[in-house]
Amino acid sequence: MKPQEILSQGDMERIHRTSVRILENVGVEFPADSALAAFRQHDVRTAGSRVYITEDQLWDALASAPDQFTLHARNADRSVTIGGDGPVFAPGYGAPFLIDADGEKQVPTVEDYHDLVRLAHQLPNQDVSGHLLVEPGDVAAETAHLHMLYPHMIHSDKPFLGSVDSELGVRHTMEMIHILFGDALGDRAVTMGVISSLTPLSYSPPMVNAIMRYAQEHQVLLMANLAMAGSTAPITLAGLLAMQNTEMLAGIVLSQLVSPGTPVIYGTTSTNIDMRSGALAIGSPELAQVVAAHQQLVRFYGLPSRGSGALTDANYPNAQAGLESMMGMLTVINSGADFVLHAAGILSSYLAFSYEKFVLDDEICGRVRRFHRPLVVDDETLAYDAIARVGPGGNFLMEDATLERCRTEFWEPPVSDRTALDGWQQAGRPDVVTRATKRWQRLVAAHEDPPLDGIIARQLKTFVEEETR
């Protein structure tokens, strides 16, 4: 299916030209001497911590970024190609709270974190187990990343994301992937840093450090931002697109100057604010427009693209959460995204994660994947002979093709309820959230750690114990 397009070629060129004008004349802030030195070394003009990139320098840097790459898992069967055949899904990222099945706000624990990683491993449509699924509140913030990196390496053999929030987090990530992969690591990309610019037109010192370190280590950079139209960005979405494009392109340029060929995913989760409250609105149709427009821009630059996701402003997995999350997710996939962060679990405008929403959104991922599976039109599927044989008033239930395909032809919902109305009344009208609770509890209970060399497992455990002491 061809990606949905909401911008004309002229629109994209106008946005690009505006971004170049901003890059050349307004500049972007990189408050870190090492980054400024890297820019100057490649003849990029700097003034203070402001960097001014020309259009030629931009295109030169973009040329070295791959349009497709592999994110390797320790189980090769679970490695994923990004920029390839279809979208790669990763769970929600960064929520400080949990919302339980009763709607109560909870502070997540390290134990929760382990269960959420088990669930990420078990869910069929999460291709990457993630990172920072929630922020555990029962450990010291400085080393919380160790309590997160460790379960991803132990409970799952899917690819995982790394820590970017501090120099220590980045260093520990790199040390732990060296332990986990050993000599097999080489130059392979096995983890990914989610970089957020500081909109408008800046990067924080830790993010500049993360860009440079991930690039030096040949690991993936997901360059993203969250601009808010009407607050940190112009109120008009075209202006938001031009400005965020500028700041993310500047970050991508840095990654390629530091280490040409660094795999980069180019994304955004920008949206509007609710003008009555000033709060972020991530379930809005404006987010869907930004997502769709941005995917087109990323193709214009020839990079793998990222969109988000199953997003909602609702505080509970209710009708609003369902409809907003589907609008976001279907639009991301229709628009041709290669990688989806926040593919499952997010509630409350990123403030909360929910076990129940995690499994419901994984179902959404399955639905959109099924929708994008080609509809095969050939002599067999057109079934002329069966139609002629059955004829007016007949029935296809007992046709050979029906019997042959009846277990495989149709998608089946793992959570959603197709119980008929009367049966549902008699069963006491269970909500779909109850079904979601049962599913995640069953999946967590059935989880087994995938095999891992005992020495590596002990080394990882010791490393975490020593570094958190």
Add this chain to the structure above:
Amino acid sequence: MKPQEILSQGDMERIHRTSVRILENVGVEFPADSALAAFRQHDVRTAGSRVYITEDQLWDALASAPDQFTLHARNADRSVTIGGDGPVFAPGYGAPFLIDADGEKQVPTVEDYHDLVRLAHQLPNQDVSGHLLVEPGDVAAETAHLHMLYPHMIHSDKPFLGSVDSELGVRHTMEMIHILFGDALGDRAVTMGVISSLTPLSYSPPMVNAIMRYAQEHQVLLMANLAMAGSTAPITLAGLLAMQNTEMLAGIVLSQLVSPGTPVIYGTTSTNIDMRSGALAIGSPELAQVVAAHQQLVRFYGLPSRGSGALTDANYPNAQAGLESMMGMLTVINSGADFVLHAAGILSSYLAFSYEKFVLDDEICGRVRRFHRPLVVDDETLAYDAIARVGPGGNFLMEDATLERCRTEFWEPPVSDRTALDGWQQAGRPDVVTRATKRWQRLVAAHEDPPLDGIIARQLKTFVEEETR
């Protein structure tokens, strides 16, 4: 935005050729002498009640069907163009039950029907007030259509649909539009019959009668079916598409033979069955595929198209209802549908209607409309000057453009809740369904009948009283 396409040109031609082969060799049943006579009069071969249409006869008939037309309302400002700029929305159609805010199944009353019409009139995204919103259970079935036609004419000045289920229903519809519009009726299309074929490859006698009567009266025909892959249709969606295309085209041919130029909308709501229960699955990704493929086929034939809608198999307006309804609705609109039946209110695989879902789905209609509003990219919206002025680290809240546009730039949800997590906790965690209840009650309470000539109002009332006696 260009319509989303899931079939190649070759796929469409293969489906078309298969349909022609079925039309010419298998035929379609029209069990009514008047229809068979009309076919024979135009040299269409018949055998018994079976009709065999050639490809030439098909294209000749399609040539007289308009690609765009106006459905007139008694208030000219509310007339709608179908096949024009954007999709026209009409509420759910045909549900025998209501589900209340507690999830209890209720038998709808005529009083409910009046309130639902008031609500259809009030909701901003329902362009047509509908018909058969529910089946009132407290009146005789034979004349129930009168208890439905009347409130649509009295409580709303939006266009409405007519009755097709019996000869009496069709006759009463025609008599009542003559009363309502008087001499102004002329040849104008003011109502629409929803025709369902009897899949596979048949029509019931009442539907054949309705096709002929609506065509003779220059009223609109919505030609539709509900084929079930694996039951009344081949299990493969390509076969379903080819077969349903055949039977609906045959119905369209009849309408044009009876009265060339009859406005026709060509639609379907076909889907798969759940193979475990044999029940219809209208919230499935397969439905979305059929919807998207069918819109393409309709453009191939050059007719206005219909899709459905905010559909779900859930029995309550919960997360499942939200995500399924959004998937159906967004796909219909992305695929370029001109008319959407079941745009709001449906639960339980068509078995039930819900006041709460009615307002939630109307919000979905608003969201998809906002998503399809063009994203304007020009010097003003690109906002270079503001971006240069604000610069890195600044803020756009107090920019002139923000202040000028802050009340109009963004879409605001009429039902969905953007209360922040803590505020929602403190408010006792209200569900979005509670907000939906408040909204529909407020809208119904605020409803006033639009002005209608007193004599016409009395004539309609007298007509209904006499005919239901």
